[in-house]
Amino acid sequence: MSILDHLNNLAENTDDLLRRARTRLGLLHPVQVLPYRSYGTPTRLYVKGRVLTNKGITEPDPSDSTLHNLLNMYRRFDSQEIPGAQLCIRPGDGTEHSVTTDEEGYFTLNIEPQRLPEPVDYLWHPIEVELLQAPAPLPEVRLSTAPVLVPPPDAEYGIISDLDDTVIQTSATDIMRMARTVLLRNARSRMPFKGVAEFYRQLQLGRNGKRNNPFFYVSSSPWNLYDLLEDFLALNEIPPGPLLLRDMALKRKQHGDASEHHGHKLREIDNLLLTYPQLPFVLIGDSGQEDANIYREVVRRHPGRILAIYIRDVNLPERSAMVERVSEELRGHQVEMLLVKDTVNAAEHAAATGLVFQESVQAVQAEKEKDEATPEDPGEVN
Numbered sequence: 001m002s003i004l005d006h007l008n009n010l011a012e013n014t015d016d017l018l019r020r021a022r023t024r025l026g027l028l029h030p031v032q033v034l035p036y037r038s039y040g041t042p043t044r045l046y047v048k049g050r051v052l053t054n055k056g057i058t059e060p061d062p063s064d065s066t067l068h069n070l071l072n073m074y075r076r077f078d079s080q081e082i083p084g085a086q087l088c089i090r091p092g093d094g095t096e097h098s099v100t101t102d103e104e105g106y107f108t109l110n111i112e113p114q115r116l117p118e119p120v121d122y123l124w125h126p127i128e129v130e131l132l133q134a135p136a137p138l139p140e141v142r143l144s145t146a147p148v149l150v151p152p153p154d155a156e157y158g159i160i161s162d163l164d165d166t167v168i169q170t171s172a173t174d175i176m177r178m179a180r181t182v183l184l185r186n187a188r189s190r191m192p193f194k195g196v197a198e199f200y201r202q203l204q205l206g207r208n209g210k211r212n213n214p215f216f217y218v219s220s221s222p223w224n225l226y227d228l229l230e231d232f233l234a235l236n237e238i239p240p241g242p243l244l245l246r247d248m249a250l251k252r253k254q255h256g257d258a259s260e261h262h263g264h265k266l267r268e269i270d271n272l273l274l275t276y277p278q279l280p281f282v283l284i285g286d287s288g289q290e291d292a293n294i295y296r297e298v299v300r301r302h303p304g305r306i307l308a309i310y311i312r313d314v315n316l317p318e319r320s321a322m323v324e325r326v327s328e329e330l331r332g333h334q335v336e337m338l339l340v341k342d343t344v345n346a347a348e349h350a351a352a353t354g355l356v357f358q359e360s361v362q363a364v365q366a367e368k369e370k371d372e373a374t375p376e377d378p379g380e381v382n
Contacts, residue, residue: 032051083138197367207357217229
């Protein structure tokens with residue numbers, strides 16, 4: 001058994017002992033249900049969420065101090081998972097489905113609905129989740145809603161996007177800056193890249209004018225950051241989508257396996273393309289980590305499914321050179337991978353290839369200029 005296995009087992013056993021002790025002493029906070037945005041089809045819905053103790057994480061505010069943000073981040077990672085909680089899932093067709101949380105507090109359920117509830121904003125189907133029983137104090141409000149995305153028949157294409165250093169400025173290639181951004185900022189004080197929100201809105205609009213092209217966000221960020229990331233998208237008016245994040249639990253990596261980051265993202269993207277076999281996709285990432293190589297593998301596995309790939313340049317020459325090599329290779333697959341300096345470059349290509357209206361370029365340029373005029377922390381990257 002490796003050292004990671006020992007550490008993982010130790011952490012799980014310690015969590016279990018602490019949870020049992022706090023339960024006996026009546027020290028557990030009331031629990032809360034966190035339904036995650038998920039996705040599905042007219043014949044199958046995937047519902048996912050987690051049951052945790054409520055640590056009192058407050059709504060983000062521009063006036064929140066660095067200490068306040070740091071304490072909230074500590075509470076996110078000091079989450080007390082509730083295994084064995086019993087829930088009832090009601091998809092709106094008159095049926096009820098029982099599910100129990102696992103040892104990490106997660107619940108997942110695949111449902112074959114008899115009919116779908118009416119969608120909200122073209123895409124989202126609200127699924128009722130009720131907490132029935134838990135080995136911890138129950139909250140006063142036990143009902144919540146899990147939004148499940150189902151692309152409509154007239155969706156033109158889907159968009160799969162990374163988050164860190166693609167949408168959100170996190171400086172993932174600079175460990176000190178990344179730590180500062182992740183630990184000391186909230187959803188209001190984090191900065192999107194200039195023009196990103198408008199570019200994503202234009203992609204969701206496409207050319208049919210209905211804003212019904214679905215977005216999916218695939219990231220190696222842990223589920224503990226789910227609320228922060230969802231708030232960030234909403235506050236910056238970036239199209240919502242399922243957030244496909246990663247469990248923090250330490251996992252042993254077998255010899256020869258892809259990196260955890262690579263494997264997680266590739267697996268989630270594979271699932272999306274298999275779930276929607278008739279839907280083509282646009283892929284968006286950055287040059288800082290492995291997105292170009294991951295997307296190359298997606299093109300190989302799913303020929304004819306990828307319309308375009310946009311890779312934001314993080315200004316590391318060796319990474320840019322790697323992206324250019326992958327881009328040259330993908331030309332043989334009739335897929336364009338563009339290394340772009342900013343979202344206006346991406347919007348220009350999207351308009352030229354018919355993904356968005358030509359007027360979209362002016363809209364993205366206008367928002368980029370507006371974002372550039374907004375004061376930002378000098379410690380952030382450009």
